[in-house]
Amino acid sequence: MTNENKDQFRRPDHDNDHFLLTTVVGSYPKPKWLNRAKERYEDDEADFDEENWQEAKDDAARVITDEHERAGLDVVVDGEMRRTEMVEFFAHRIEGYEFNGPVKVWGHNYFDKPSVVSEVEYEDSWLVDEYEFTAAASDRPVKVPITGPYTLANWSFNEAYDDDDELTLELADLVNEEIEKLVDAGARYIQIDEPALATTPDDHAIVGEALEHIVADIPEEVRIGLHVCYGDYSRIYPEILEFPVDEFDLELANGDYEQLDVFKDPEFSKDLALGVCDAHVAEVESVEQIEANIKKGLEVVPPEQLVVSPDCGVKLLPREVAYGKMANMVEAARNIEADLDAGNIDVELGAATPADD
Template sequence: MKTSVIGYPRVGIFRELKFSTEKYFKNIITKEELRSTAFSLKETHWKVQKNNGIDFITSNDFSFYDNVLDTAVLLNVVPSRYKQLKLDALDEYFVMARGYQGEKGDVKALSMKKWFNTNYHYIVPEIDDDTEISLAGTKPFDEYMEAKNLGIETKPTIIGAFTFLIVAKFTGGKTVEDFINDIAQAYSDILRKFSEMGTKWVQFEEPALVMDLSEEDLILIKKIYSSILSAKGSAKVLLQTYFGDIRDCYSEVVAMPFDGIGLDFVEGKKTLELVKYFGFPEDKTLFAGIVNGKNIWRNNYFNTVNLIGELGRYCRNIVLNTSCSLLHVPYTLKNESSLSAEYKKHLAFAEEKLKELSELKVILSVNNPLSTNEYIENQKLFNGARYRQNENVRKAISALSQEDFIRHPNFEEREKIQKAELNLPPLPTTTIGSFPQTAEVKANRSDYKKGNISFEEYTAFNRKKISECIALQEKIGFDVLVHGEFERNDMVEYFAENLDGFLFTEKGWVQSYGTRCVKPPIIWGDISRSKPITVDYSVYAQSLTSKYVKGMLTGPVTILNWSFPREDISLKDCAFQIALAIRDEVLDLEASGIKIIQIDEAALREKLPLRKSDWHSEYLDWAIPAFRLVHSGVKPETQIHTHMCYSEFADIIKDIDNMDADVITFEAARSDLSIVETLKECEFKTEVGPGVYDIHSPRIPSVSEIKEALLKMLEKIPKEKLWVNPDCGLKTRGNEEIIPSLENLVAAARDIRKGLSV
């Protein structure tokens, strides 16, 4: 039995790629130095997999920014506005991801969306009517040869043709049908090239196959792959799926001439059932996804051995595989010195998952797997209690009634009360929350954690920054202010650190997008709040100004979705535990005189099941109530805001309205304000602030650009319901970018205001 990994993390154990890329953006290092860092990381990742006995090591899973963007460049899907800048290939690539503003021109970045049900963001390819899809790049072939020259045979991976077309945005009159022949030809050329190079296996990633598929989709899949597979030559082709099961196309897929099919047995609820019902062809290899690529708990070998034993009755050739790319977990536990051995023995990050695959290969190679030392030691982990319990928390959850999820009075009445109470101008201006986290801000936090400065010194610094931030916002002219969040490392990690029930890592970084990495907390027990978290800084900020300062919180669903959840209780119960803790914080803020409270749910859409039939029963029926539980106890005059970013909201917009917030801010600038039309169609009742510019790009939007966006919004959104704000927090940007951008935002809002009849 052999082992395989779909993909490996790429930013480096110590985020080497992040820091090197950011230095390149600042012209501190050259392209050659950046590429040298990249090669060093690839070499390290290939060798660690080889040293752990992985048989199918993947290449082309590395990316300077995003694999979907890599695929777009490979296929010549580069909009003309980027080509017109006449930059070299690498700079053109980065401009597609980040935008550009300089002597060569001014272009916005491509849209960014969440990759299926993960916190990873991909760059959305744009296919114009004049796009000519063809094999135009060499990256997969170059990286295959880099590994080959190191003596490592790899299986190159590429986003599959069907998934690429599904996630792409068609900007003209042409549709998918118009590009079938061209994309099939391009992928055929890819296979021919690999065949000529002597490549043994090529992996096409097709996660879109686990979604709801129509008859038209099935016809498209067959049409594309019947053409592609005719060109495979001596190279074997692995169709790799993940994030669920392929119930809508299983029989069609196994009938196609793929040499291997990768199926997810972790998130694929019906995968085993499909194999048992339809069988599995003897001439194909099953790449069985049995090691969880999205969570960090040790694999239970009892369950895995039983599963493989059952699969062996239906499949002749089985390869032990990860359930998805290991991109979604941290690198290794080796550098986690602050976590005790008692905790670490239950955890497996990417490198430890390689060891699990290796141990499972050993266990399953003998006649009596249960007698192996690897199996016996593993089972000791699962024989005792693993998570901390809090009876008070459990009693509080049991005592919840329907009334706890309902806010009184209704939205329409509250809106009138708040208009009179707050007396804000039309098109009120605000930001989403965070201001730039400068090196000075990070150093203050780091020095305090290391014990280099006292709590008083740490707090004094933060108060000074808050004072500067309030003064800056007043100078610019914002109507509703924020304190800047200088005390916070991350919007989830900060709250988790101040709640009971979480564990934390030192180097547990996971890539979110581009150079942005997060360090998800680990939920280890029942969650509760023992003391106020944000009240002191919020009250201090409010004392500095006569304008309203928002209390800034992270919502329960986002805290849950951006943490590694425990496995012994339901996500619903865990979300309600967090909601009760944040509810206490909301009520304390209100009691301390904070009139506007923002409870961010940036990740609400993220864990929405990929199949619509499961949306409510498995997710929305508890995710929406969890948010309502947080704010249902506040007074009518207290205004509740929330924020959501970089997801598709059109199909759940009524559920979002049902969150019963008073104001919702959305990402909109990077997706061409597409959300605005949906709000109009659905008669969205909540007041809204669709982001007027993209903060993830270094571009500075002009006043006229922002005014144009606002005028488009006012065509669909009543002026009484429209707020003006950027599309996300400003944490990752610099003051040299955000100050002129915010000045232009406020100037644009004031100009539009003058023309409104109020």
Template structure:
């Protein structure tokens, strides 16, 4: 593996149409769990092959078995139920989970598919989990009077799953907290929960928080007990970059710098990507600067995802060549 500007993705990939169809068929009882699992594995093979072909360094399984990132775990944790349909944004509806409590981990949830994905490649595959704060914040809370207590118990459940991934050999474990974006005032609780969620892990830890107001939460958010922050930078405020440049960023931490906008159909130019990478290099040396899209790719089409990743890779290769990185 190269030593600088390692490339990765945030986690999700678009599901191929056959898998979306199969998920619907499974939901209406027309397809067995085994048949669906086989198609999830097929899609995982395709996602790994795509990332290999593009030349990314740290791969993901593409989350082919997940619909919603909270519902997927809610279906497996004791003390959680999947509730009725709720409107999330626009015309999108989903089954918002209910935290009934007490929340407990029961069995490995992500390990089999992670292991399968890792068996397909010599490159490292990240383990991907939804963070405890997001799990509770994006659910209805019924069984607890105390939000904090629910988040901390959820953190223990997430920790058990993380430890399973760790024991299985996952070299990276990413625990995402997108719900924090709009609730930076809860950063202290999220940090306390992340400390529990990452306890005892030997894997490199990362967290992804989309589009958060990091400027207002600076420097407190840097205390999040993970090695790597995966941040959206393609459209981020100039202020955050300035703050990181002038006030600093911890020497023992890394940033995965999101350089393309996953919410736009438009494919960025290689020059755009190069410019973004260079902004990152003003803050961090290449060994601690990872390059990726700014969020999960699941809202894009397969081809758009591939095109955006190819542009990222081309930009990275260009900058690596300029810096003399093999």
């Protein structure tokens, strides 16, 4: 893997010499009418069939992709308009899984936790249609988020394999098959989501081994990112630097960058996709605040290794707030690029400060 594959996502009309790639993690608020359409589709008495439901999802994907373009993002996602919960969506598409009803996880919240009841197998593609539709709807590169095999195993009941490690590696091979099909379809930016690693950080070794399976025979020009939600990052760093990925997407704004120093020693050798907007706060950060957050990333990596994104998926935010965060994030990134071009920011790992007059 090489982190030199970022520049392929620079737009031809990008004005600044420096390039801080801007993107989203994945999920985005669904239009309210899509939720109503889903209710009608699931209502046996409603005159709303599969064709209507497919059209509604297509329309939502177009709307959100356009919203990402209007915000100015360099790399877009369709906001996962066709997806449900991040494990459930994939479990429905993998042979060997079955569902037996919701499980209470906390408070009054329930999760339709699947069970692995037989050997997992890859049949039809999970995401190629989604990718091809979004790529056709946008003139910008498209990132494809995929729930990682460790999370798929960890958040399921394992009734078929000797242990979760074995299941994780079997699932990793299936993810590899899917990525190969996505690459054949034109995808060049894949993000593996492993939120379970944040809650079980001592399992970083099996996640690394699974990633080796995932990237096997994937071309170097395909950018592979790993998103890990908020947790005690000191328990996985620096070990994660050995993972075969180009980029780590980390949730640091949520903790007010208290863990930033974790990544300063030893040197962060991968690209850092820095969360600069808090996905859990329903207020739009100012451009100035986001600029200050981006500068925190420059304390860890030089500009050529920095990617700018929100902390996590923003699907739980009001849609206008999510859009405001994205638009301000892009404006802040372009401002920082211009300041870097002008020599107004001295970048020394450990501190990014205004240049002396």
